[in-house]
Amino acid sequence: MPCSEKIVQWMHDYLDGDIQKEEEQRLRSHIQQCEACREHFYALEKTVAFVENVSHFTPSDDFVKKVMYNLPREKRRVRWKRWFTHHPFLTAASLFFLLSMSSLWAVWQEDNEFSFSKQEHLIVRNHTVIVPEGKVVEGDIVVRNGDIKIEGEVHGNVTVINGHKYLASAGEVTGQIEEVNEVFDWIWYNVKRVGYNIAKTLTK
């Protein structure tokens, strides 16, 4: 048995690294003289060494995965936000697509006034352009937001945007007749027109 409570207290303070210089000195000199205290101190030091050197283990390899799997589900908003920050290019591309689509949509929506290409012989009645029977219209006809009734002859293409074409049995169109009623058709029509204009300017 060690000599006194005080000596044992110093031993523990020493092991905690929390001892005054002077007390440490007194502990050292006492341990050198007293065998019981020396044994007690060594036993404590050995115990600490055993506990400190007990081997460490690691959790299973899929520990993180298992924890994550068991978490309550996160808000969808956050998932989207993270996806956007992790895929900047796709985000930019989809944003560009979204913006261009919405501006196209806006133009499509705005552009709802009845209009048509002015040509000779054309008669207009209640948003309907009529190619009268027995008449010949030279050139392409474009009708916006209205219908076209063809009873005569058209020497060119006929395009109806946001409307319908009615071709009478006697009517004749030498070019193509096209109805553009959906926004995608309209976009395609515009793309084609731009392409056609470019081709035309290039050939000039």
Added chain:
Amino acid sequence: MDMFIKQRIKAIKKGDQSAFADIVEMYKDKIYQLCYRMLGNRHEAEDAAQEAFIRAYVNIHTYDPTMKFSSWLYRIATNLSIDRMRKKKPDVYLDAEVSGTDGLTMYSQLADEGASPEDALESLELQQMVQEAILKLPEKYRTVIVLKYIDELSLQEISDILNLPIGTVKTRIHRGREALRKHLGHL
């Protein structure tokens, strides 16, 4: 390091789960180790450590940033381990996993005794004795000893984790050390 954790916590508070994966990755070994030394069983330790992380995630809003984040995590894991210790029966079963071994039971140990190399067995036995000595400690001493020696925490950190005055922590460490000495000091 600190900045990284702070930023991760901010993201978690906003509900970003992937930020939490980084936290789990950083602390899993320490938390697992703590649970293992408290509970003495790998399977149970894994289970307890996972629950500790899930609790941390769910209660992230109660985390007080003036406290060290690791201390807060340790507190959750310590409390959880103590809860489980209290529910657990103290008996050791023959087919229970031997502490300090991986998937080894007393049965397989009995059968393999002759085959194992002398020194490996010796250190394995020693490992077991140390773990058993820790498990024999009453919970209040076991907790401080595990935090101090297995996770190498300072007295101040242990005092923060357990919300106890440093004096009390010291007394418990001293008593715990004396109790361990009775089991291990003669080896």
